[in-house]
Amino acid sequence: MARSAVPTRDRIISAANALFYNDGIRGVSVDAVAEKAGVTKRTLYYHFKSKDDLVAAYLANRDQPNLALFRQWFSDARGGLPAKVEAIFRNLARSARHPKWKGCGFLRTSAELANMPGHPAIRIGAAHKKKFEGWLCATFEAEGIAEPLRLARQILLLLDGSFAVVLLHRDPSYMETAGEAASSLTAAAMARRRSRH
C-alpha cells in the first residue's frame, strides 16, 4: 500500500507545506504538489476533495508545531516577563535569517486569499492567531497584569507586524526593535499592576 513508512496523505501534506509556504497558494499547482509528494494527481484528489481543502490541511498542519515553538522560546528564556516576551522576538529574528524563511504562512495565505473571506484556510489562520493571543493573555493574567488581553493583542500586533515588515525589507533587525517595544509595553503593564497593590 504505502510506498514508504509515512502514509501517503502525510507525504502530500508535507509536499504541500514546502511548496505553498515557499511559492504561495496560487503560485503552486496541484500537479506540482502531487509530483513533489511522489503520487499522481488522481491520488491527491482521493485524499483531498479540492485544492482549497489541501490548502486548509497545509495550514492546519502548521498550527500546533508553530504554537509549541513560541511557547518554548518563551519558557526557555531567562529573566522576568518582559525579557521572556522579548526572547520570542529574538528567536524569531534568528529564524528569519535563514534563507528559506518567508514570513508567516498564515498571514501570507490570508493576504493572498483576502477576497475569499470565508475560506477554510483563513478560518484556520484566524483560529491559530487567536490561540496564540489566548495563550499570551492567560500567561499575563496569571502574572496579575491589568488588562492582560490588551497587552496580549499589542504584542500580537508587534509580532505580526514583524512578519510583514521583515518579509518586505528582508531585515530581521526589525524584529529586535519590535521585541524592545513589546518588552517595554510589558514592563509598563507590570508597573501598573504593582502600583495598585
Next chain:
Amino acid sequence: MARSAVPTRDRIISAANALFYNDGIRGVSVDAVAEKAGVTKRTLYYHFKSKDDLVAAYLANRDQPNLALFRQWFSDARGGLPAKVEAIFRNLARSARHPKWKGCGFLRTSAELANMPGHPAIRIGAAHKKKFEGWLCATFEAEGIAEPLRLARQILLLLDGSFAVVLLHRDPSYMETAGEAASSLTAAAMARRRSRH
C-alpha cells in the same frame, strides 16, 4: 484617439488598481484588467511590457496618495504628539470598516510574491514603507525625541501589524489597540526627551 478624457494608460492602471487590490496579483488575469479598462489585451501590452511591469505600475500609483493620506490624518489631529500618532490608527480603523477594504496593497503584494525577492513591485513597496518611516522619523526628530528612528520603526511595526491582523480577523478594533500602544510608546519616548533637559 482617446475614448474618453482620461488617457488609456491611466485607465489601465486604474483598472489594475481595482482588480489587483481586490483579488491579488495572481488572482487577476491580464485579460481581466484589459476588459475592465475597456481595451484589448494587445493595447495593454503596448503600454506595459509585461504583467510584472503592470503590477509595478499599480503599486507606484498608490505610493503618493497613500503617504499624503497618512500625513493628513496626522496633521489634522488635535492634541500632542501621542494623540496625533494615535489619530493615524483611528482613521485607519475607520477606513478598514469599509467593506471593500482589503488591507495594505504593498504588504499583500509582498506576501504574495515572497518567492521573487527582487521583483520590482516589492522594491516599490519597500521604498513606500521606507518613505513613511522616514517621514515619521523626521517628525519625531523635529520634536527632539531621543532615538527617533527607533520610535518610527516601532510605530511602523504596529501599523503594518494592524493591516495583517485586521485583514485576518476582520476586526478593526485591533487598530485602536495598536494606536494605544503607539501613543504610549510615543509618550514614553517624549518623557525620555524631557528627562534629559
Next chain:
DNA sequence: TTGTGTATATTCACTGGTTAGTATACATAG
C-alpha cells in the same frame, strides 16, 4: 488646400503552455 510619410495607438486572431478537476480502469488487502 491637398497629398503623403511616419510615429503613435489600437484591434483581431492566435499560440503554446498550464490549470483544476474527472472518467475509467487497475491493483491490492482483508
Next chain:
DNA sequence: CTATGTATACTAACCAGTGAATATACACAA
C-alpha cells in the same frame, strides 16, 4: 469479492504573451 488506494489519460477552461494588420494624428511638402 469488496473497500481502499493508485495510475493513465483526458477535458474544458484559462493564461501570458505575440504576429500582422489597421487606424489615427500630425508634420510638412506640393
